[in-house]
Amino acid sequence: MRKTTVRNNNTIVASPMNYIGGKAKLLPQIMPYFPAYIDNFYDVFAGGANVAVNIEAEQIFINDINKYVIDIIKYFKENELDKILEDIHLYIKKYELSKTNREGFLKLRIDYNADKKPIKLYTLMCYSFNYQFRFNNNHEYNNPFGTDRSHFSKTLENKLIRFVSKLQEKNIILSCQSFEEFLDKQNFTPNSFLYFDPPYLITTGSYNDGNRGFKNWTVPQEKKLLEYLDYLNSQKVRFALSNVLSHKEKENEFLVKFSKKYNLIDLDKHYNNSSYNTQKGISNEILLTNF
């Protein structure tokens, strides 16, 4: 078995899953607002774990309602790097996966939906349209083939190597629950810090359009989350929330009102394409903190 050596520098490690709403690019702007010392870090809506993997804390909690993304992270956490790479290359060979072999991709998709092995899902995603996570209501992966584009490139392999080695250095507890269930069970210390990156109420990602087999993100959920944040604040527990206040013509009125009580950081200001963003009124990305 080959032994992969990993070169780590201090830059941001991005998730090898192309997750909708992934925060890898925004992290350099977000992280300076995080506390200097954290004992317990909670990534409550972790998705591809872009945030959790870059945090220094004694204990890191990674939670998401989507069982399949948590299964992949668990697989990356618990298996040796060389085994992970070997498994991926084995499936690429077995199904003759390439940028053009649609048949091989479809065959793997059928096989994955029959046995739900996390590493098959990861490999499948690498050859799928926009590298996305998409399930139907029966929880079958249904993203189409990424014709002429998607593949497990050397760049993606290096991204995976860096992510896995970083993940394995850390003390991580994984869970797959709705945010309410997850938070109910925790005991927060004075140095705890919670990061919230929920689906955005006024934009649509394939995980929150109601047709992908997962619970929809709607106004009652948004209100419940904001109430919970007020509760955390009353308990002097520190948190940060990522979101957008406006998107195209829409405004999140609940969040606008809520944000007046806390510190609001306008991330668009720092974007290179901010003038484009504001001119077109595309979105207004913010970070909200209570400390």
Ligand SMILES: C[S@@+](CC[C@H](N)C(=O)[O-])C[C@H]1O[C@@H](n2cnc3c(N)ncnc32)[C@H](O)[C@@H]1O
């Ligand atoms: C914006 S994404 C998080 C992206 C992540 N921060 C990253 O950088 O990869 C939002 C996540 O919330 C999860 N989610 C949706 N509803 C949820 C709920 N009720 N409880 C917990 N997680 C939920 C989705 O599965 C999705 O992974």
